[in-house]
Amino acid sequence: xxxxxxxxxxxxxxxxxxxxxxxxxxxxxxxxxxxxxxxxxxxxxxxxxxxxxxxxxxxxxxxxxxxxxxxxxxxxxxxxxxxxxxxxxxxxxxxxxxxxxxxxxxxxxxxxxxxxxxxxxxxxxxxxxxxxxxxxxxxxxxxxxxxxxxxxxxxxxxxxxxxxxxxxxxxxxxxxxxxxxxxxxxxxxxxxxxxxxxxxxxxxxxxxxxxxxxxxxxxxxxxxxxxxxxxxxxxxxxxxxxxxxxxxxxxxxxxxxxxxxxxxxxxxxxxxxxxxxxxxxxxxxxxxxxxxxxxxxxxxxxxxxxxxxxxxxxxxxxxxxx
Numbered sequence: 001x002x003x004x005x006x007x008x009x010x011x012x013x014x015x016x017x018x019x020x021x022x023x024x025x026x027x028x029x030x031x032x033x034x035x036x037x038x039x040x041x042x043x044x045x046x047x048x049x050x051x052x053x054x055x056x057x058x059x060x061x062x063x064x065x066x067x068x069x070x071x072x073x074x075x076x077x078x079x080x081x082x083x084x085x086x087x088x089x090x091x092x093x094x095x096x097x098x099x100x101x102x103x104x105x106x107x108x109x110x111x112x113x114x115x116x117x118x119x120x121x122x123x124x125x126x127x128x129x130x131x132x133x134x135x136x137x138x139x140x141x142x143x144x145x146x147x148x149x150x151x152x153x154x155x156x157x158x159x160x161x162x163x164x165x166x167x168x169x170x171x172x173x174x175x176x177x178x179x180x181x182x183x184x185x186x187x188x189x190x191x192x193x194x195x196x197x198x199x200x201x202x203x204x205x206x207x208x209x210x211x212x213x214x215x216x217x218x219x220x221x222x223x224x225x226x227x228x229x230x231x232x233x234x235x236x237x238x239x240x241x242x243x244x245x246x247x248x249x250x251x252x253x254x255x256x257x258x259x260x261x262x263x264x265x266x267x268x269x270x271x272x273x274x275x276x277x278x279x280x281x282x283x284x285x286x287x288x289x290x291x292x293x294x295x296x297x298x299x300x301x302x303x304x305x306x307x308x309x310x311x312x313x314x315x316x317x318x319x320x321x322x
Contacts, residue, residue, distance in 0.1 A: 027075050027308065028060050028063040028064045028067065028073070028075055028077075028308045028311065028312070029064055029308050029309065029311070029312035030064075030067060030068075031064055031065075031067070031068040031312060031315065031316070031321035031322060032068050032321065032322060033068050033069055033320075033321060033322075034319060034320075034321070034322050037069070037070075038069060038070030039069050039070060039276035039280070040066060040069040040070040040071035040274055040276055040277070040280075041070035041071075042070070043066075043070070043071040043072065043273070043274045043277075044071070044072045044074075045066055045071045045072070045073050045074070045095045045096060045270065045274075045277075046073070046074040046076055046088075046093065046094045046095050046096070047059055047062050047063040047066065047073055047074070047075060047076065047077060047094070047095070047096045047097070048076040048077060048079055048085040048088050048089065048094035048096070048097050049076075049077040049078060049079065049085060049097060049098060050078075050079060050082050050085050051078045051079060051080055053240075053297050053300050053301050053307070054145060054238060054262075054293060054296075054297055055077075055078075055085075055098065056077050056078045056300075056307045057293075057296050057297065057300065057307050057310060057311060058098035058262065058288075059075075059077030059078070059097070059098065060075075060077060060307045060308050060310075060311035060312075061284060061311040061314065061315060062096055062098065062264070062281070062284065063075045063077065063311075064308070064311050064312055064315055064321065065280060065283075065284060065315055065320060065321060066096070066277070066280060068315075068320075068321045069276070069280055071274075076088070076094055077307075082103075082107075085097055086099075086108065089133075089135060089265065089267065090133050090135070092267060092269075095266065095267050095270045096264065096265070096266050096267075096270075096277070096281075097264075097265050098262055098263065098264055098265070099137070099262075099263055099265045100145060100260040100261065100262060100263070101118070101121045101122050101125050101137075101140065101259055101260060101261045101263060102121070102146060102258040102259055102260035102261075103260065104125045104128075104129065104137075105121060105124070105125055105258065106188070106258065109125075109128060112187075114188065114256075114258055115258070115259075116255035116256075116258075116259070117259075118140070118144065118259040118261050121258070121259050121261070122137065122139075122140050122259075122261055122263065125137055129265070130268065134267065134268035134269065135265050135266070135267060135268065136265065136266050136267070136268050136271050137263050137264075137265050138263060138264045138265070138266065138278055138281055138282065138285065139263075139282065139285060140261035140262060140263040140285065141261070141262045141263065141264075141284070141285035141286070141288040141289075142285070142286065142287075142288060142289045142290075143237075143238055143261070143262050143288050143289050143290045143292070143293045144237060144238075144259050144260055144261050144262070144290065145236055145237055145238040145260045145262060145293070146236070146237055146257045146258065146259055146260040147183065147189075147234060147235075147236065147237075147257045148234075148235055148236070148237045148249050148250065148252065148257065149164060149167070149177070149232045149233065149234060149235070149249075149250050150224055150232070150233055150235045150242060150247040150248055150249045150250060151224065151227070151231055151232050151233075151247065151248055151250065152224060152225050152226070152227050152245070152246065152247060152248070153246045153247070153248050154227070155227045155231050156248040156250075159174060159231065161250065162248075162250065162251060163250050163251035163252075163253045164193075164197050164250050164251065164252055164253055164254070164256075165197065165251075165253040165254070166250070167197070167199075167232060167250065168197045168198055168199045172204070172205065172206075172207075172208065172211070173211075174231060175199060175206075175207050175211055175231075175232075176211045176212075176213075176229065176230040176231045176232065177190070177207065177211065177212050177213070177230050177231075177232050177233070177234075178212075178213050178214075178215060178219075178220045178223045178224055178229070178230035178232070178233040178234070179212065179213075179214060179215075179220065179233070179234045180214065180215065180216060180217040180220060180234065181214050182217075183217075183234050184212075184214055188258065190212075190234070192256075193256050193257075194206060194207050196254050196256045197254060197256075212230075213229050213230055217234075220233040220234055220235070221233065221235065221239070221241045221242075221245055221247070222245070224245075224247060225245040225246070225247060232250070233247075235247065235249065237249060237290055238290055238293035238294055238297060239294065239297060239301075240294050240295070240296075240297035240298025240299070240300070240301045240302055241298070241301070241302070242294055243294045243295065243298050244298050244302045262285075262288065262293075263285075264281040264284070264285060266278075266281070283320060284320075287318055292314075296310055296311075296314060
């Protein structure tokens, strides 16, 4: 199934990329480095991203910062769908993107082995991508946008849960879940997760089918916050709604979920010509955490701010640009 998805993604690429890689999210704010230095003076770089909020934000942060360092940056953030931005990197039509280790492992390379250690997974992806595409996966940032389960703060306290092992120890009647159809059906999704935690799906002593409500992914968050019809809902760990709705993310004690470490990726030819890119993107990576991404994502998705403004404000507040 994973390999079929990867094949279908290639078909989408062939259908869409011929129309050209276009930005759907405007441009970025112009700035300079605090010391007035321009280590990328003379570099012409194209920054791309996928179209979801976090991808666009990371693209805007990167475009703003590399331009502040002197590069002539073409902003191709917000490419519609995941396939065009990926193919642009492979084809050499774009130079920099933020990607996720889990996405590369499962979607781009069709791997089925679960590697729980984030560093090991990054190393495996790094080596494959360098060898096959000359794409350089720099050391990952300090955020992991993977799957998780969460509960409202009130429910977590009432039931005394901090982790999925705690959920497995609850009475059957309290093991109620909200998930979307895609996660329910994934070969690395809901049903295998329950088996890993010893509470198999559709069994009287595990998680009866009636304890699971399948719904749109966006509704999962509000239903989890209301603790109705479920105590626990599937979330993405850097989603801004976690902060806004006061949800508590549960620990994955048994390391079931594959890491999706956010990582800046640069074409090898470009990095060789402009090695300063590595240090600049490293300065971003060391500052980007789960909490930071939740806050930035929330400013866009909940507060309605423009990604380019949020990116510039964060860079300025971190003292990286002025």
